[in-house]
Amino acid sequence: MRPRGGIEALPAALAADRDAAFPLLVRALIDGVYSGALRLLGNSADAEEVTQEAFLRAYRALGRYPAARVGELRLREWVWTIAANLCRNRARDRRRRGEETLDPEAALPDPAPGPEARALASAGSGALAAHLARLPWPQRAAVVLRHVTGLPHAEIAAALGRPVGTVKSDVHRGLQQLRRQLEEEEG
Amino acid sequence: MTGLPEHLADLRAAAPPHLLPGVLHRVGLADHYAIRPSILGPVFVAFTRRGVSRVDLAGDPAGFEAAYLARFGRAVVPADAPPPRLAATVDRALGAGRTRGIPVDPAGLSEFQAAVLRSAAGIPPGEIRPYAWVAREIGRPGSGRAVGNALAANPVPLVVPCHRVVRADGRFGRYSLGADESKRVLLAAEGLEIEALEALTSRGVRYLGSATTRIYCHPTCRHARRITASRRAEFRSPGEAARAGFRPCRDCRPATA
Numbered sequence: 001m002r003p004r005g006g007i008e009a010l011p012a013a014l015a016a017d018r019d020a021a022f023p024l025l026v027r028a029l030i031d032g033v034y035s036g037a038l039r040l041l042g043n044s045a046d047a048e049e050v051t052q053e054a055f056l057r058a059y060r061a062l063g064r065y066p067a068a069r070v071g072e073l074r075l076r077e078w079v080w081t082i083a084a085n086l087c088r089n090r091a092r093d094r095r096r097r098g099e100e101t102l103d104p105e106a107a108l109p110d111p112a113p114g115p116e117a118r119a120l121a122s123a124g125s126g127a128l129a130a131h132l133a134r135l136p137w138p139q140r141a142a143v144v145l146r147h148v149t150g151l152p153h154a155e156i157a158a159a160l161g162r163p164v165g166t167v168k169s170d171v172h173r174g175l176q177q178l179r180r181q182l183e184e185e186e187g
Numbered sequence: 188m189t190g191l192p193e194h195l196a197d198l199r200a201a202a203p204p205h206l207l208p209g210v211l212h213r214v215g216l217a218d219h220y221a222i223r224p225s226i227l228g229p230v231f232v233a234f235t236r237r238g239v240s241r242v243d244l245a246g247d248p249a250g251f252e253a254a255y256l257a258r259f260g261r262a263v264v265p266a267d268a269p270p271p272r273l274a275a276t277v278d279r280a281l282g283a284g285r286t287r288g289i290p291v292d293p294a295g296l297s298e299f300q301a302a303v304l305r306s307a308a309g310i311p312p313g314e315i316r317p318y319a320w321v322a323r324e325i326g327r328p329g330s331g332r333a334v335g336n337a338l339a340a341n342p343v344p345l346v347v348p349c350h351r352v353v354r355a356d357g358r359f360g361r362y363s364l365g366a367d368e369s370k371r372v373l374l375a376a377e378g379l380e381i382e383a384l385e386a387l388t389s390r391g392v393r394y395l396g397s398a399t400t401r402i403y404c405h406p407t408c409r410h411a412r413r414i415t416a417s418r419r420a421e422f423r424s425p426g427e428a429a430r431a432g433f434r435p436c437r438d439c440r441p442a443t444a
Contacts (some may be wrong), residue, residue: 026211029204033202035199035201052209103383132195148196148198179191
């Protein structure tokens, strides 16, 4: 029997039968993890690799944990703990090697700058993604997990290993910085 | 300024369709499939560690993969070929109808359906049995209609030869792989003499007996096919055969009721 229901039922299902429930875990979280990784890393190849690696590590960890621990996992923040770490390491490695990480399409500057709203509306996702890539890591991670992936502050705090208050202020300052960048572009 | 959070939310993207199967493949949880030739043309054959899980006419791979995921809750990814031993048995089944002994993954099958498929799997190539025969064989007499439904939902046609189960009146009935007509094509390819059979069934003949052995069979049983024309008796029912002093064949097990 395949377990039914949302992600709430998954920890128990994973504890009972990892191989039967794991595909459901991947299905439930893969869009969010991929989206977040894509916006944290700026290109789809890295995002795909990180997503694969994150789930592979999660699968192996589930095999090592005692059933009681698996049954109590908060799966989304747990998977994001793994994924965010992989994203940070990969972004850092790329930066150290001086590699261009943005997709060409995503790196294009806004061709017709205007006020923020218009810039946002006309520039499309590419320009905004490029601005995201210029944020310092803690702000970028907080903004992406909060507003792209849609995680609550508490889950972001757990995933990034930072206090909730710090995460909130990172989100806030990240958004401010994004607005500044968009305005600079305008003017 | 409003709008920025909404625009960020728009940056959410669906994972590329190959990513989920890729992840499951990487952790060893994906099933695999390969294209093999068959009497009905190329087919997709999916397999797990336990055996063959799905056979379907080869078409759009993405469509097959999506339908597989929806039906079994498992990803399926392309492979060059099944493992060598499985490949040999699968190819014998697909090419020559020799279906005995192929492992079938029973995941997702009800107990009833699994029993129906096991029974159908025992029917030799070129022979046919009625739906009601399968029902009786699995200890569920009278469930012929449910047997028909179970066979129509057979996930592994050709490998489990559901095409060898037909209606009591000799008409071939539904088939789960492509057109109903495929059933006739398969049986003809296995050597069933369809016209001779239809000549019998149209006269109401359901069983053939040998006046030498005093044994009666389904007309397509290999023993029935060996009966000399002059020694051949025709029966419309098991009762008629029994009254004439014939006993049922132990291989094709015609109805005794």
